[in-house]
Amino acid sequence: MSFKIEGLDQLSKALGHAARDKKRYNQLRYDVGKKHLQNCAAEVPVSSGRLRASFKRELYKGQKEWILFVDPGETIEVGTKVWYARMVEDGHKLVKVTRKKMKNGRIRRTKKNLGFVPGTHFFKRALEKTNRDIPEMVDDFIREIGKEAGFDVS
Structure with a gap:
């Protein structure tokens, strides 16, 4: 007993072609990065609003302070350039610095x-x-790729 399925090769090729679409895959990675920036903006505490604005991809004094980079490999780099972000994330020492002018004219800290x-x-x-x-x-x-390849993905 033998049987033949027609069109299976075409479907396989269509699915393979859609899955290899690097542009669409990079868009997915970019969307994941944007989603992470949105989640950071929702979680960050607000004092001046500068750190939150950097995660919302808003300019600060005309400067871009967010990082969203999808490299050609498998890495997505997401973050901020705000200098105090790491201190808000991890904590920091609270230090009081005093300056006193000495008799010899030098300043002692x-x-x-x-x-x-x-x-x-x-x-x-x-x-x-x-x-x-x-x-x-x-x-x-995957659902989008399946639809393009002709599969019923409902």
């Missing part, structure tokens, strides 16, 4: 450690949210 400001770990929480969002984004991506 003394530092006094006042404690530690704990970090808020907003980036870590945002990454956990993004990791929960990725499977749904990938499912949508």
Whole structure:
């Protein structure tokens, strides 16, 4: 007994072609990066708003302070250029610096450690949210490829 399925090769080729579409795959990666920036903006504490604005991809004094880079390999680089972001994330020492002019004209600086400001770990929480969002984004991506290849993906 033998049988023949017609059109299977065409469907296989169509699915393979759609899956190799690098432009669409890079768009998925870019969308994951944008989603992570949105999650960071939602999690970051607000004092002046500069750090949150950097994650919302808003300019600060005419300067771009966010990082969203999809490299040709498999890496997505997402973050901010705001100098104090790491201190908000991880915490930092609270130090009081005093200056006193000496009799010889030199200035003497003394530092006094006042404690530690704990970090808020907003980036870590945002990454956990993004990791929960990725499977749904990938499912949508695969569904889109399947539709293009002619499969019923409802």
